[in-house]
Amino acid sequence: MSAESPTAAGAVSDAVPQTSLYDVDNPAPVIEPPRKRTKKTPKTTRTNFELYGWLFMRLSGILLVVLVLGHLLIQLVLDGGVTKVGFAFVAGRWASPFWQAWDLIMLWLAMLHGANGLRTVINDYAERDTTRFWLKMLLYTATVFTVLLGTLVIFTFDPNIR
Amino acid sequence: MSTATLDKPGSGSQQDASPYITVVFRIRRFNPEVSDEATWQDFQVEIDPKERVLDGLHKIKWDLDGSLTFRRSCAHGICGSDAMRINGKNRLACKTLIKDINPHKPITVEPIKGLTVLKDLVVDMDPFFQAYRDVMPFLITKGNEPTRERLQSAEDRERFDDTTKCILCAACTSSCPVFWNDGQYFGPAAIVNAHRFIFDSRDEAGEQRLEILNDKDGVWRCRTTFNCTDACPRGIEVTKAIQEVKRALITRRF
């Protein structure tokens, strides 16, 4: 430092406690991040699963723009908005194979897209292996249940049900 | 047009022409030999705003508190040893001018995130270099050695020029939110250095490197947040390099 500079003022606060459990021979544990990389990790799987997952998110996203926005437009905006939606409205639309196919594709794509998205979120944020495992099991169960139930309803819907 | 004010209380009244201003450095301190907790500590330093954060840290270490611990070597943005989190952004302390980061508020300095803090601003870089090693960052060729240098056209050299500039400072990897939460992710720096060889026309192990980065902790974990590109002190388009590796994997498959 240049000699003619005004010397720096003293430390403003001394936050480090002076008495403590730890010393040179008995240091505290260092602050470690979660899931640290080691020499042996990560394990190789040699599959293209993540590649296909990544591609699927983009391709299904493109289709979902049309399907979901079209769906919202029809359900909530056109022909008097939400108030028109009722049993008769749904029965009328599912009489046509076109709308059946629309809803079926939207159901599958949105569920798989959302589930895969949540899978990446869980992989990112759940630090403990067991937590991660069970969260994903819960996610997969809910996804399979919803997709199967939805598909069943679309195909077995009976407009004359009492 | 914010000029640094000279008449700070405490600074000599006869020194109207002095360029020095008083700056507070708020530094994240951690010393496992004293406490298991990291704490903030403020230091007041007289400094020319045209100086760098590294100069401020030097003043503190040399004049105020010799126990302050940080890495630096070249002090000129070459060695990559002084990446730290300054005012919440990853930068090299030796390339960050005081005047560029609002010296009128306390300047916070923390260790880079996602790596084990050993003391004050020093982190354990081993996991970072492990990921670097795992992408095989060296020229791999088959067959006999040529009798002269391996020739390459200017265009072929240009293809990976950007990623040759990396100084392995870890600013990018430690700015990545995916890496913060899961250190198994290869991280931007490893991908940048794989890119450097994958797109080198003289290298013949691009396939192997692509295969390594195709796995579950490879490029597909990237969420395109651009934190890495913003952090890189060498101006490398890190996110673009990652996208190019993704594209190479997809075009290889289809």
Ligand code: HEM
């Ligand atoms: C409207 C059209 C949609 C488009 C264009 C779209 C596009 C995308 C893309 C490209 C990703 C991947 C992001 C990344 O890898 O960083 C993504 C993630 C995700 N999407 Fe969609 N999506 C759409 C609709 C939906 C719907 C309807 C759902 C819910 C069922 C959904 C749920 C998710 C979730 C949970 C994620 C993961 C979030 C994350 O990665 O941070 N998306 N979306």
Ligand code: SF4
């Ligand atoms: S890509 Fe940039 S930020 Fe990342 S390690 Fe290399 S020089 Fe540092």
Ligand code: FES
């Ligand atoms: S000290 Fe070498 S890059 Fe900053």
